[in-house]
Amino acid sequence: MQRAGARQEELSRHPGPAGEPARGGEVVVARGLTKSFGDFVAVDHVDFLVRRGEVFGFLGPNGAGKTSTMRMVSCLSPVSGGELSVLGMDSGASGPAIRARLGLVPQEDTLDLELSVRDNLYLYGRYFDIPRREVRDRVERLLEFAHLVEKAEEEVDTLSGGMKRRLTIARALISEPELVILDEPTTGLDPQARHLLWDRLYRLKQEGVSLIITTHYMDEAEQLCDRLVVMDKGKIVASGSPRQLIEAHSTREVAELRFGVDENAAVASKLTELAERVEVLPDRVLLYTEDGDEAVQAAHCLGLRPEASLVRRSSLEDVFLRLTGRSLVE
Amino acid sequence: MSSRSALAAGFRPPLGSLSAALFGRGRARRLVERNVVAYKRRWWILATGFFEPFFYLLSIGLGLGHLVGRLELDGRLVDYAAYVAPGLLASSAMNGALFDSTFNVFFKLKIAKTYDAVLATPVGVGDVALGEVTWSLMRGAIYSFAFLCVMGAMGLVLTGFAVLCFVAALLVSFAFAGLGMGATCYMRGWQDFDYVSMASIPMFLFSAVFYPLSVYPGWLQVVVSITPLYQGVDMIRELDAGLLTPALLVHAGYLAALGILGLAVAARRLGKLLRP
Numbered sequence A: 001m002q003r004a005g006a007r008q009e010e011l012s013r014h015p016g017p018a019g020e021p022a023r024g025g026e027v028v029v030a031r032g033l034t035k036s037f038g039d040f041v042a043v044d045h046v047d048f049l050v051r052r053g054e055v056f057g058f059l060g061p062n063g064a065g066k067t068s069t070m071r072m073v074s075c076l077s078p079v080s081g082g083e084l085s086v087l088g089m090d091s092g093a094s095g096p097a098i099r100a101r102l103g104l105v106p107q108e109d110t111l112d113l114e115l116s117v118r119d120n121l122y123l124y125g126r127y128f129d130i131p132r133r134e135v136r137d138r139v140e141r142l143l144e145f146a147h148l149v150e151k152a153e154e155e156v157d158t159l160s161g162g163m164k165r166r167l168t169i170a171r172a173l174i175s176e177p178e179l180v181i182l183d184e185p186t187t188g189l190d191p192q193a194r195h196l197l198w199d200r201l202y203r204l205k206q207e208g209v210s211l212i213i214t215t216h217y218m219d220e221a222e223q224l225c226d227r228l229v230v231m232d233k234g235k236i237v238a239s240g241s242p243r244q245l246i247e248a249h250s251t252r253e254v255a256e257l258r259f260g261v262d263e264n265a266a267v268a269s270k271l272t273e274l275a276e277r278v279e280v281l282p283d284r285v286l287l288y289t290e291d292g293d294e295a296v297q298a299a300h301c302l303g304l305r306p307e308a309s310l311v312r313r314s315s316l317e318d319v320f321l322r323l324t325g326r327s328l329v330e
Numbered sequence B: 001m002s003s004r005s006a007l008a009a010g011f012r013p014p015l016g017s018l019s020a021a022l023f024g025r026g027r028a029r030r031l032v033e034r035n036v037v038a039y040k041r042r043w044w045i046l047a048t049g050f051f052e053p054f055f056y057l058l059s060i061g062l063g064l065g066h067l068v069g070r071l072e073l074d075g076r077l078v079d080y081a082a083y084v085a086p087g088l089l090a091s092s093a094m095n096g097a098l099f100d101s102t103f104n105v106f107f108k109l110k111i112a113k114t115y116d117a118v119l120a121t122p123v124g125v126g127d128v129a130l131g132e133v134t135w136s137l138m139r140g141a142i143y144s145f146a147f148l149c150v151m152g153a154m155g156l157v158l159t160g161f162a163v164l165c166f167v168a169a170l171l172v173s174f175a176f177a178g179l180g181m182g183a184t185c186y187m188r189g190w191q192d193f194d195y196v197s198m199a200s201i202p203m204f205l206f207s208a209v210f211y212p213l214s215v216y217p218g219w220l221q222v223v224v225s226i227t228p229l230y231q232g233v234d235m236i237r238e239l240d241a242g243l244l245t246p247a248l249l250v251h252a253g254y255l256a257a258l259g260i261l262g263l264a265v266a267a268r269r270l271g272k273l274l275r276p
């Protein structure tokens, strides 16, 4: 209950501008976009639009094709089929010109192990042909942003995992890109760093920067993304704003009842009437319904006595698990 | 530095995008800049490469030279040390170029994944190839220059053509930088570097650095004369003796062609490896 409450509060603090009209067209247009590695199709004819100034999310289980898609959009890997235009240019013909206006946080940190923290930022800026003096200014600002001022002269190898992640994120911003692509940016970050990054991403968005983000944290997606798509096995299986997705694929509320490990399954058959959908997990039963408290009441009226019960709003996680299944399929 | 800009200027895209793919889009110098910064912290590594040819010059040129005495080179008698020195200059240029274009490129390509990050910027695979080859060439140039200074100090420079000898050494470095990088892009693991030693050590011993080609039987002369090191040794030795013959152009063309070939192979292969 508490966690759900906190999430609600976060949401209202940063109202998601779902359905806000687009300003100045699309930054990414993908039509029938496909990526294959030999016979294996990693991204299978996906269509999506990213509008200027929005935060666009990609969700999906491991191996869904998110990174493959990000790499195509950042012109790091050629498309195998379909059309892809980024910042108004064809990705195949204008790779360098597109990359010049784009910042990338790859899933795996690719920091330069032979350079210090400061030089990592400095040279990355130089790869974009930014004049020396200008890069130096930006490096100092980004060191502060990433809270790495004290580590500036250290070798990258000596940083902790989260510090490396922060450095990678800072590095992506050195060219002041119009479009930033973040592939699981907050994996490995502590909560403080995560919130700091969220704030920073909001600020970027306010400055008109478009953001594409992949994440496995549903709360992150719910908070950050104006619109998102859920990918599974190379295909897009749902798209919309977080709210639209919840409306379309889940109920308003979820009641979670615990009857003890052995009884959950036995009790479930009696509960089917009480909710639109009932899901039995090893440790609890989930009732998807418009009014959770009412469902819990009704269960009590049937003479059922759960050990514990909890009512919460439906979240993106419910949508995600519904769409992509609960079991690990590789 | 001038060698670098001369080289870069030589490769301005004459054929549009094809040449841009193979030789970069003018951002090769960013790779050089990166290497300069990276080596600032470990400049002493650069110093070590100088001593090997220098010690050869002392032990074989001077030491062994005592036994050998003077010998005839293009109609005049010279000390053995003066005979060996141009050959060692060429091998200096070779070794200097191979350090970075082989081990270090492999480290950056496969271990540290340095280029993965570089290629997320406007820098392209052609830039990476040309940049690394240029840097390797520069390292070869540093050793060549230092060695040439030693030769001068020891009175082993035979004529006033030292500047031309240096230019020739640059060509040797370029050829080996290109070849080294091209080969490295195909290497699967550290064990493959045995091939580099298997090629470079016999080349050093048998490419007429220490004695003239004429000691070999005819067929072996042909084999040896194909090696890029022999091409360099012969070119530098002739220049050092003050001989300007048309054969110099053949040597120069051959070395330049090898360097360009290696560069093109490297750029293509990098594209395959790094942009799957």
Ligand SMILES: Nc1ncnc2c1ncn2[C@@H]1O[C@H](COP(=O)(O)OP(=O)(O)OP(=O)(O)O)[C@@H](O)[C@H]1O
Pocket (backbone or CB within 6 Å): A037, A040, A042, A060, A061, A062, A063, A064, A065, A066, A067, A068, A069, A107, B276
């Ligand atoms: N270079 C490659 N060669 C062959 N197969 C690849 C390559 N890159 C990715 N794949 C395959 O493509 C599929 C999609 O991979 P991708 O990295 O895009 O998934 P993802 O959605 O980012 O997963 P994760 O959440 O684990 O990061 C996987 O099955 C993967 O094995």
Ligand SMILES: [Mg+2]
Pocket (backbone or CB within 6 Å): A066, A067, A068, A107, A183
């Ligand atoms: Mg991924």
